[in-house]
Amino acid sequence: MSKPTTVVFHYPTDKTEMPEGPYAIAGVLVETNAGWRSVRPIIADDKCVQCDKCWLICPDGAIDRIEKSYTVDYDFCKGCGLCACECPTKAIRMIGEGEAE
Amino acid sequence: MLEIRWHGRGGQGGFTAARLLGMAASLYKNYYVQAFPSFGPERRGAPVLGFTRIDDKPIHDHSKVYSCDYVVVLDESLMKVVAAWEGLKPDGVMLINSARDPASFQAAPHHRVYTVDADGIVQAVLKQPVTNTAMFGALVAVSGLVSLEAALRAVELTLPPEICEPNKQVVATTYDLLKGQAVPA
Amino acid sequence: MSSEAAPERRFISGNEAVAWGVRLCRPQVIAAYPITPQTTAVEKLAEFIEKHELECEYVNVESEHSAMAAVMGAAMLGCRTFTASSSQGLLYMCEMLHYVSGSRFPIVMMNANRTVAAPWNIYGDHRDSMAMRDAGWIQLYVENVQEALDMMIQAYKMAEHPQVQTPVMVCLDGFVLTHTYEVISIPTQQEVDGWLPPYSPSENVLDLNAPKSLCISVSPEWQTEFRFQQQEAMEAAKAIIPIVDTEFAACFGRGHGGLIEEYRCDDAEYVLVAMGSVVGTSRLVVDQLRDEGLKVGLVKVRFFRPFPKQEFAALAARVKGVGVIDREVSFGYEGALYTEVKAALVSGAGNPVTINFVAGLSGRDITKENIATMYRKVIASAGGETEPEMQFAGLRWEPW
Amino acid sequence: MVKLHDLPEQELLYGHKACPGCAATIIARLILKVTGERTFLAYPASCLSTVTSIYPQMAFSVPSFTSPFAATGAVLSGMAAAVKAKKMQNVTVLGIAGDGGTADIGLQSLSGAVERGHKILYVCYDNEAYMNTGIQRSSLTPFGAATTTSPAVGCAGSIGEKKFKKNLFEIMMAHRIAYCATANPAYLPDFLNKVEKAKNTDGPSFLHVFAPCPTGWGFPSDQTLAIGRLAVETGLWFLAEYENGKARLTMMPRQFKPVQAYLGGQKRFKHLTEQEWAIIAAQRDREWAEMKDKWGRPSKNQVKG
Numbered sequence: 001m002s003k004p005t006t007v008v009f010h011y012p013t014d015k016t017e018m019p020e021g022p023y024a025i026a027g028v029l030v031e032t033n034a035g036w037r038s039v040r041p042i043i044a045d046d047k048c049v050q051c052d053k054c055w056l057i058c059p060d061g062a063i064d065r066i067e068k069s070y071t072v073d074y075d076f077c078k079g080c081g082l083c084a085c086e087c088p089t090k091a092i093r094m095i096g097e098g099e100a101e
Numbered sequence: 102m103l104e105i106r107w108h109g110r111g112g113q114g115g116f117t118a119a120r121l122l123g124m125a126a127s128l129y130k131n132y133y134v135q136a137f138p139s140f141g142p143e144r145r146g147a148p149v150l151g152f153t154r155i156d157d158k159p160i161h162d163h164s165k166v167y168s169c170d171y172v173v174v175l176d177e178s179l180m181k182v183v184a185a186w187e188g189l190k191p192d193g194v195m196l197i198n199s200a201r202d203p204a205s206f207q208a209a210p211h212h213r214v215y216t217v218d219a220d221g222i223v224q225a226v227l228k229q230p231v232t233n234t235a236m237f238g239a240l241v242a243v244s245g246l247v248s249l250e251a252a253l254r255a256v257e258l259t260l261p262p263e264i265c266e267p268n269k270q271v272v273a274t275t276y277d278l279l280k281g282q283a284v285p286a
Numbered sequence: 287m288s289s290e291a292a293p294e295r296r297f298i299s300g301n302e303a304v305a306w307g308v309r310l311c312r313p314q315v316i317a318a319y320p321i322t323p324q325t326t327a328v329e330k331l332a333e334f335i336e337k338h339e340l341e342c343e344y345v346n347v348e349s350e351h352s353a354m355a356a357v358m359g360a361a362m363l364g365c366r367t368f369t370a371s372s373s374q375g376l377l378y379m380c381e382m383l384h385y386v387s388g389s390r391f392p393i394v395m396m397n398a399n400r401t402v403a404a405p406w407n408i409y410g411d412h413r414d415s416m417a418m419r420d421a422g423w424i425q426l427y428v429e430n431v432q433e434a435l436d437m438m439i440q441a442y443k444m445a446e447h448p449q450v451q452t453p454v455m456v457c458l459d460g461f462v463l464t465h466t467y468e469v470i471s472i473p474t475q476q477e478v479d480g481w482l483p484p485y486s487p488s489e490n491v492l493d494l495n496a497p498k499s500l501c502i503s504v505s506p507e508w509q510t511e512f513r514f515q516q517q518e519a520m521e522a523a524k525a526i527i528p529i530v531d532t533e534f535a536a537c538f539g540r541g542h543g544g545l546i547e548e549y550r551c552d553d554a555e556y557v558l559v560a561m562g563s564v565v566g567t568s569r570l571v572v573d574q575l576r577d578e579g580l581k582v583g584l585v586k587v588r589f590f591r592p593f594p595k596q597e598f599a600a601l602a603a604r605v606k607g608v609g610v611i612d613r614e615v616s617f618g619y620e621g622a623l624y625t626e627v628k629a630a631l632v633s634g635a636g637n638p639v640t641i642n643f644v645a646g647l648s649g650r651d652i653t654k655e656n657i658a659t660m661y662r663k664v665i666a667s668a669g670g671e672t673e674p675e676m677q678f679a680g681l682r683w684e685p686w
Numbered sequence: 687m688v689k690l691h692d693l694p695e696q697e698l699l700y701g702h703k704a705c706p707g708c709a710a711t712i713i714a715r716l717i718l719k720v721t722g723e724r725t726f727l728a729y730p731a732s733c734l735s736t737v738t739s740i741y742p743q744m745a746f747s748v749p750s751f752t753s754p755f756a757a758t759g760a761v762l763s764g765m766a767a768a769v770k771a772k773k774m775q776n777v778t779v780l781g782i783a784g785d786g787g788t789a790d791i792g793l794q795s796l797s798g799a800v801e802r803g804h805k806i807l808y809v810c811y812d813n814e815a816y817m818n819t820g821i822q823r824s825s826l827t828p829f830g831a832a833t834t835t836s837p838a839v840g841c842a843g844s845i846g847e848k849k850f851k852k853n854l855f856e857i858m859m860a861h862r863i864a865y866c867a868t869a870n871p872a873y874l875p876d877f878l879n880k881v882e883k884a885k886n887t888d889g890p891s892f893l894h895v896f897a898p899c900p901t902g903w904g905f906p907s908d909q910t911l912a913i914g915r916l917a918v919e920t921g922l923w924f925l926a927e928y929e930n931g932k933a934r935l936t937m938m939p940r941q942f943k944p945v946q947a948y949l950g951g952q953k954r955f956k957h958l959t960e961q962e963w964a965i966i967a968a969q970r971d972r973e974w975a976e977m978k979d980k981w982g983r984p985s986k987n988q989v990k991g
Contacts, residue, residue, distance in 0.1 A: 003700045004696055059712045080707035085909065
């Protein structure tokens, strides 16, 4: 897994701290997308056949593939449900955020 | 400051003649020079103008040329269709590519008029009707503005190498033809 | 013909001088689209490249918008770049001009000043570049062919200055400068290499080893701060411009001045203000009127942006009358240069009379007689005679 | 051939603000997995710029640039010229633009870039309208689709968009481009192989990628790829490629599903009646007949539906 993580961004407090022109360091995240979600995917490892499909098609790249197992990065999952819909073995189901609490 | 106007038709190299004179003057006595064409889209055959300004001081003037010390006409047929005499100073010189006698052109009393059969000369040497270098050589002779050497060097520095030699020959020929006729400026 | 040993004296056109100036700065990418009267400049550069006299990528784009977009693409990767345009082409580029200045890329371009249709006309006035006043570019206007060449070289130095990082547009009057041949001195490559080092881009560049996102979106919370930077850069340029010219003069033996150049203004009571090629003609008229005993002077505005506000404020205290020649008009108000000059004069002490002369539109000649008339009108107005504040010089039915 | 399992873990597009289920971001993220870190990316004003690059949250990890709407092709040309001038090796100059930025306002610039032969990879993600500005009609909006500027308002003849979308693939072929293809993220191996081919092309390459948009088209966010599959199965999106001067279909369904299977699942088409379905099916049949006639049958190693 190699991806950006959120950082505490130091906003310029003085003109000398401004970048010279409207550019920014690539891959810098200052906030997560967790608040967008009302449902979340749950992966049932026993049903998973490690086909990579969920990892490949997630629009947010929010499914981490480590070795042969998959975990959801709930900081960035928006709960679109595409992984659950596309999973060939129905190993992923969507549950309400309330249910997850 | 001396101002020279060149009359030609698009494609005859009138502006090149204006540049040749400027180049020669800049080489000859480090004169300050300016050359510019009649601005705008060039159309082959249409009457066009070229201008040369020569001075021993820097030339700041960027307005048009309104009065001329010399007018050179590269194509005799233009005499009927353009105002070739316009702006020629009272003691100015008119030089026309023509086999006719200078007296056959109606001039004001103080104008000095010269003719040279540039068509005949270039037909023999260049095998094509491009009279700009012939008229340049003739002007150098009648004006005495620059030396023949400077004129020939200007041809070398301005024209493509493959056409330099015949054009230098043309310049030298018209220069020699008119040298004897020149009245000191 | 080119000599490495000593500066070369050459008899060339304004456009060729621009090409030589650019060539000596060793740009790495050039993109351009043809338009009269700019074309002979970029044709010459294409020829230099084809002859391997200049190592550079030439991109034959399909529009002016793309020309500026392409050089911006190259500037993003840290290349020194060049493009040129004129008139309709400059206006077609308009969006890109703002994009480049806002992105802070030190691109240099030449504009062959030409009017803007309609009516159609290919000849010179300042309508095109004046319309780009607020595009965020440093805008300078040259008077002659030598200055055209020299300012191309200075332009890169200014644009790339760490405190400036702002694109520069060098404006030449169409035809009257672009197509006029004058004898000029071309510096050697060695001299220019010594004076202008290779472009070393700031942090604002795409780098595989230090990835950044450029020209990003900025929310209202931060846009003002980035705009403030652009204004600060322009203010910094005011100080840097004369320094660059002084350094240039020390190296090449000739300079052209700062934001303005004053001609015989020391004790002048009446001055004309002008930009571009008409400045040269006006010098002759000043000399002529001085011979008549009139205390006249001339202010050449070299930089329209940043604008020489302090210089005009200082002038206000010294003179009785100021005439401004505008080669365009902002319909419904007055000439754009006049508006700027008048506003700057007000910020100084003194209260000279001012008259705006709209002249030289679309290639109409501004004669020495026209200029002398302008001086006489300024003098008359300062003496209490009534003159319209804004006048079209030499209307056909109102002979001057 | 791309081995899907071997694609790198590294996320070069991450933390963006796109709507849930956005195909454009599936496409961009996967393309970057193929082109890798040594990519210079330009994207014009579009959903993609709005959701990835608002100071200071930067979702792309490759060097990237928000290009002018009308000039992505020209910006890429300049970048490619700079890569050449700086003698950089092994880099991809990539542009990703929407259908409006490609087929409408950006078409001239793209045409110039392709004609000049720069080594660039240009991707059009086609969500069939101007989504970023609120779902206005583009020249790639399909017949019958309701958008905010081709609305279906319920009166007679108000069927939404009244023209069929223009054929971008053929426009690119007419440039004699080095490589171009159509693709669809619902057909992952086909899509990613085309990306890899495009990346390795010595010259300009172009991909026209189908990008279902849950928000603009009106379908649930988990249906993005299902809709993508239906588009192909009903014959309303074709998969083809053009290389070495020859075009071919890379997939041909043996039999098309009825068009309403695709149209019925989307709000933008819900006003259509059997009459319009028939028009759409007839147009589909005409176009397929032409394609088969011009480009022949898919080669034997290709997928057959």
